[in-house]
Amino acid sequence: MYKKASYGWLRYWDFLLLDLIVMQLAFRAAYAFCLPPAAYSDRMYRNELVMLMFCQIAAAFFISPYQDILKRSSYIEFRESLKHVCAVMLLAVLHLFLTRQTLDHSRLLFTSTAAIYLVLLYLSRIIRKMYLVKKGRSSVGSHSMVVITVSALADELISRFTGVPYEGFTISGIVLLDQDLTGQYIGEIPVVACAESVKDYIRHEWVDEVFIKVPNTVEYPGKLIDSFILMGITVHMTLSKIENIQEGIQQVELMGGETVLTTSISMVSPKQRLYKRMMDIAGGLIGCLITAFLFLFIGPAIYISSPGPILFKQVRIGQNGRQFKLYKFRSMYMDAERQKQELIEQNKIQGSPLMFKMDCDPRVIGSGKKDRHGNPKGIGHFIRRTSLDEFPQFWNVLKGEMSLVGTRPPTVDEWELYDLHHRIRMAIKPGITGMWQVSGRSKITDFDEVVRLDTEYIKNWSLGLDCTILLKTLCVIFSRDGAS
Numbered sequence: 001m002y003k004k005a006s007y008g009w010l011r012y013w014d015f016l017l018l019d020l021i022v023m024q025l026a027f028r029a030a031y032a033f034c035l036p037p038a039a040y041s042d043r044m045y046r047n048e049l050v051m052l053m054f055c056q057i058a059a060a061f062f063i064s065p066y067q068d069i070l071k072r073s074s075y076i077e078f079r080e081s082l083k084h085v086c087a088v089m090l091l092a093v094l095h096l097f098l099t100r101q102t103l104d105h106s107r108l109l110f111t112s113t114a115a116i117y118l119v120l121l122y123l124s125r126i127i128r129k130m131y132l133v134k135k136g137r138s139s140v141g142s143h144s145m146v147v148i149t150v151s152a153l154a155d156e157l158i159s160r161f162t163g164v165p166y167e168g169f170t171i172s173g174i175v176l177l178d179q180d181l182t183g184q185y186i187g188e189i190p191v192v193a194c195a196e197s198v199k200d201y202i203r204h205e206w207v208d209e210v211f212i213k214v215p216n217t218v219e220y221p222g223k224l225i226d227s228f229i230l231m232g233i234t235v236h237m238t239l240s241k242i243e244n245i246q247e248g249i250q251q252v253e254l255m256g257g258e259t260v261l262t263t264s265i266s267m268v269s270p271k272q273r274l275y276k277r278m279m280d281i282a283g284g285l286i287g288c289l290i291t292a293f294l295f296l297f298i299g300p301a302i303y304i305s306s307p308g309p310i311l312f313k314q315v316r317i318g319q320n321g322r323q324f325k326l327y328k329f330r331s332m333y334m335d336a337e338r339q340k341q342e343l344i345e346q347n348k349i350q351g352s353p354l355m356f357k358m359d360c361d362p363r364v365i366g367s368g369k370k371d372r373h374g375n376p377k378g379i380g381h382f383i384r385r386t387s388l389d390e391f392p393q394f395w396n397v398l399k400g401e402m403s404l405v406g407t408r409p410p411t412v413d414e415w416e417l418y419d420l421h422h423r424i425r426m427a428i429k430p431g432i433t434g435m436w437q438v439s440g441r442s443k444i445t446d447f448d449e450v451v452r453l454d455t456e457y458i459k460n461w462s463l464g465l466d467c468t469i470l471l472k473t474l475c476v477i478f479s480r481d482g483a484s
Contacts (some may be wrong), residue, residue, distance in 0.1 A: 287394025406431025
């Protein structure tokens, strides 16, 4: 799922916030210099500060003071800072004139605020840009993008993309279609694959997006692009080389000075991303509080039945190949991973070992205990049947590694065995629940059916669909349908 880029001044919300803070500091300093102590004791001047901050937001909206801010020289930055301060102060003067307050306010305070604001604004922007450029060169936390090109264009493309914040990605590798230089470096970027090995690399590594640019003299890699789209990878192609490609949502964008056609299985707007993340944070906070309460009762029961850690931690694969540690209440004995290899033939999921599930799993804590109907009644089966073992994952949701609704994250060994079309499951953040879980997860024994359900969710994603799945999940939990 491709996250559409933010454009306009909202893209630089951090600079806007910094400017608002600097404005307040400048006003307070000018107030302390020009007027008696006890800042903000006069309501009129407190209102003036609020008015100045609204004027600043209006100026940011109308004159676009942050356009190309990271590419400006020191001189141009000073000129733009001066222009911004003048625009803010002119708007403030216009407001005071229209409201007939020009004679009530101190002119010395007004001019001092403007002078101090200019100095602080310029210095704060310079420092912020230095930090962002330094962070951009070393950042590994943003989206991972692989550049696919030829040797003659590699240096130019890398110089455009590297070390530039706000693009929303980090160049993790480069692929050359005309020669095999795997293991070597172009600038600071490693060559990670060649034309023959690129599909295997993309399938098993953390890659969110690929950028493709080839000259007219090189054959267009249409089949390669179709494979990427099949895997759920977002593809950016320069418009000069567009040919017929596989289905997907498309839009024209500007990346690194190139006009590209971006193709993805699904796209979300910045507003949709914000709403989904807000829902995840709210759900994560509530879930973590419930988890802390459950720990008081489930923790001792697990430890008494099977001494060892209460929480189970395991490396799982997240969105587009990221690795993270998933947390659950431990429902299995300490040697469960060793026993899994011995029980692999009893896996009820077709396509083994892409996903493992079996009835009456002997690795579950208390599996030897039976009720009068012959059903397991140990603590492990209880927390799995009621889905209580999943609650610590709300911490993963709060951290942003998972979402409330998504696809279930595979283990590393399962991920390594994925075919191209299986990878599409991880085109979004994994979730605590999802389409598969509310479709009777214990009744589905074909892994390709799991992939189909996950793909259907990704293609048709909406906040309304997430809410529907969450409600269905509650019904499944309370009816204990589909859990085992």
